[in-house]
Amino acid sequence: MLSLSALHQKQGKSQLMKMGLMSAVTVVVSIFALGQGSSSNLDMWTTTQTILRDIRAFVGLPDTLRACGYFDGVAWNAGQTCTNAEDLQSQIIWRLRLPRVLMAILGGVALATAGALMQGCLGNPLVSPLTLGVASGTSLGAALAIIVGFSLTTVGSLAIAGNAFVFSLIVVFIIIQLGRYRSVSAESYILVGIAITFIAGAIVSTLTYFATDAQLSQLAHWSFGSLARPNMVVVALVATSTFTLFPTAMKWSWDLNALSMGGDDFAVSTGVDPSSIRRNILILSALLTSLIIAFTGMIGFVGLAAPHMSRILIGNDYRKLLPASAICGAFLMLVADTIGRTLFAPVVIPVGIMLAVIGGPVFMYLLLQSKGVR
Amino acid sequence: MSTLLSVENLSFSWPNREVLQNLNIEIKSNELVSILGVNGAGKTTLLKCVNRILKPSAGRVSLLAQDLSTMQTIDVAQRIAYVPQSVSTNFPMEVYDVVLLGRRPYISWFVRDEDREIVSESLEFLDLEDFAFRRYDRLSGGERQRVVLAKALAQKPNLYLLDEPTSDLDLKNQVVIMKKMRELVKDTDRNSSALIAIHDIDIAARFSDKILLMHDGGIMAYGTPEEVLTPENIAEVFGVEVEILNKSGSLRIMIHGALEKETR
Numbered sequence: 336m337l338s339l340s341a342l343h344q345k346q347g348k349s350q351l352m353k354m355g356l357m358s359a360v361t362v363v364v365s366i367f368a369l370g371q372g373s374s375s376n377l378d379m380w381t382t383t384q385t386i387l388r389d390i391r392a393f394v395g396l397p398d399t400l401r402a403c404g405y406f407d408g409v410a411w412n413a414g415q416t417c418t419n420a421e422d423l424q425s426q427i428i429w430r431l432r433l434p435r436v437l438m439a440i441l442g443g444v445a446l447a448t449a450g451a452l453m454q455g456c457l458g459n460p461l462v463s464p465l466t467l468g469v470a471s472g473t474s475l476g477a478a479l480a481i482i483v484g485f486s487l488t489t490v491g492s493l494a495i496a497g498n499a500f501v502f503s504l505i506v507v508f509i510i511i512q513l514g515r516y517r518s519v520s521a522e523s524y525i526l527v528g529i530a531i532t533f534i535a536g537a538i539v540s541t542l543t544y545f546a547t548d549a550q551l552s553q554l555a556h557w558s559f560g561s562l563a564r565p566n567m568v569v570v571a572l573v574a575t576s577t578f579t580l581f582p583t584a585m586k587w588s589w590d591l592n593a594l595s596m597g598g599d600d601f602a603v604s605t606g607v608d609p610s611s612i613r614r615n616i617l618i619l620s621a622l623l624t625s626l627i628i629a630f631t632g633m634i635g636f637v638g639l640a641a642p643h644m645s646r647i648l649i650g651n652d653y654r655k656l657l658p659a660s661a662i663c664g665a666f667l668m669l670v671a672d673t674i675g676r677t678l679f680a681p682v683v684i685p686v687g688i689m690l691a692v693i694g695g696p697v698f699m700y701l702l703l704q705s706k707g708v709r
Numbered sequence: 710m711s712t713l714l715s716v717e718n719l720s721f722s723w724p725n726r727e728v729l730q731n732l733n734i735e736i737k738s739n740e741l742v743s744i745l746g747v748n749g750a751g752k753t754t755l756l757k758c759v760n761r762i763l764k765p766s767a768g769r770v771s772l773l774a775q776d777l778s779t780m781q782t783i784d785v786a787q788r789i790a791y792v793p794q795s796v797s798t799n800f801p802m803e804v805y806d807v808v809l810l811g812r813r814p815y816i817s818w819f820v821r822d823e824d825r826e827i828v829s830e831s832l833e834f835l836d837l838e839d840f841a842f843r844r845y846d847r848l849s850g851g852e853r854q855r856v857v858l859a860k861a862l863a864q865k866p867n868l869y870l871l872d873e874p875t876s877d878l879d880l881k882n883q884v885v886i887m888k889k890m891r892e893l894v895k896d897t898d899r900n901s902s903a904l905i906a907i908h909d910i911d912i913a914a915r916f917s918d919k920i921l922l923m924h925d926g927g928i929m930a931y932g933t934p935e936e937v938l939t940p941e942n943i944a945e946v947f948g949v950e951v952e953i954l955n956k957s958g959s960l961r962i963m964i965h966g967a968l969e970k971e972t973r
Contacts, residue, residue, distance in 0.1 A: 340825035606786030
């Protein structure tokens with residue numbers, strides 16, 4: 336018989352294997368997603384070939400790369416005209432679908448991580464990234480930009496998203512101020528978040544009361560949550576921030592384990608300062624959330640479902656739960672968005688709606704099943 | 710034997726109520742000390758002040774001649790392990806991982822072989838090998854308490870603080886927990902002591918080296934069970950008339966009122 340330690344190590348390896356498998360599936364799905372769309376559906380082999388051919392061309396032409404940067408919005412092969420079908424296909428894949436697929440992955444990673452972090456540090460399985468009121472901050476910012484025309488950013492294309500982001504930072508600021516009180520409990524954070532949601536909701540309702548039909552429909556479209564808006568610049572920005580914040584979250588996984596396993600007193604005796612770690616984690620997850628939601632609109636479900644699905648698959652150890660949630664979130668978003676834009680093509684159903692429609696029943700099934708095993 | 714914990718002039722008060730008044734306690738190495746007293750006498754508050762979960766309003770707590778208030782949380786956790794009455798959670802982990810949390814004060818991020826060894830030892834010491842990969846929430850009350858104790862053990866502390874560890878348990882598990890605690894404390898390699906808040910006077914008398922009898926936030930008596938558990942002290946603190954029987958060194962508490970009623 337193996338010793339306990341050896342068994343534990345073996346279990347750790349099998350959990351890593353599961354995560355590896357999940358990420359592999361996500362990569363395969365993302366290649367598939369690049370080939371799917373309203374113009375033409377490519378099979379996976381053709382998509383892979385197209386991508387590989389383009390990457391070869393891209394890497395092989397460093398001068399062209401320097402001359403016309405991809406991130407300027409100018410395609411790297413802009414000198415050529417899209418005369419043949421292959422070029423058109425590349426253009427669609429690289430300029431339209433790639434930002435979208437990447438944004439789906441990033442959004443899933445960030446929102447699922449934020450959800451897992453917040454559930455753990457508040458010790459509450461009902462918490463999602465929208466609970467703290469960050470989302471209502473973004474929708475207030477968006478409503479102000481759309482209806483009043485008031486925006487803190489001058490760049491036209493960023494008027495709504497920028498404003499949404501700035502207003503969500505106000506909510507983050509309130510959380511920081513709240514965290515200064517040493518005695519603030521997990522419940523107080525949740526209650527203040529709900530209060531913020533009500534206040535911001537009331538202001539948005541007042542604004543919509545005076546809005547024109549056109550403004551109303553723009554606001555409604557914004558709030559559905561869509562991945563169509565972000566371009567490569569936004570994706571690069573979001574990717575940089577997400578992947579700098581994620582390792583910080585990983586660093587705190589021991590503290591999160593102590594806090595979510597036994598509450599404050601248990602955490603103290605394990606060497607964790609619960610109030611400061613809770614504040615830091617909430618700020619981090621609020622930042623992750625607002626970063627995504629400001630650019631995509633309301634996407635909430637993935638932040639609730641992905642962590643719980645990962646808990647069922649991997650368990651509640653945050654060292655593994657955080658990466659697993661991130662992968663699971665990316666997978667969910669990608670699948671939901673791909674189905675949403677292919678199901679009734681050329682009509683695109685916003686990812687926020689698709690997530691709830693597809694993810695909801697799957698989530699319920701998994702939860703009920705895992706309870707049944709018990 | 711050297712002094713392990715010394716509490717000097719410790720006071721604690723909530724904004725409207727004074728809970729602890731001017732406590733002075735000294736605990737030596739390899740001693741098991743039980744705290745007795747009615748609900749609200751300040752037993753839990755004392756434990757939390759020692760573990761810095763609560764901040765005393767006055768006084769000093771020092772462990773091995775080091776002032777605790779000047780230490781980092783993580784350094785305190787390497788020296789003191791606190792076991793609450795019960796630990797419940799919405800996000801239960803597996804037993805092995807719960808006990809691994811006891812190594813948190815020593816781990817930077819990655820688990821070392823040494824940590825795994827200590828966790829396995831702790832699990833074996835508390836006879837939890839068969840439960841190592843079961844989920845915490847699927848265990849019974851006695852098993853859970855042993856898991857939390859194993860976690861405390863993995864911290865390799867000098868001082869164990871247990872807050873009514875036996876109140877939710879049946880007789881067998883009460884005795885198991887106290888026996889294991891005594892075994893731990895008497896292991897001279899470990900140089901550790903235990904301070905245990907407890908309600909059962911018989912069990913306290915049977916397993917403790919010393920008993921701290923608390924009354925209204927102060928110390929009524931502190932000494933060996935024979936010294937502290939007198940009918941006068943118990944009548945004063947609990948308001949119950951008892952007789953103390955000493956049966957070959959083991960104390961028994963006989964409650965007068967109840968006894969008379971039953972024997973007619």
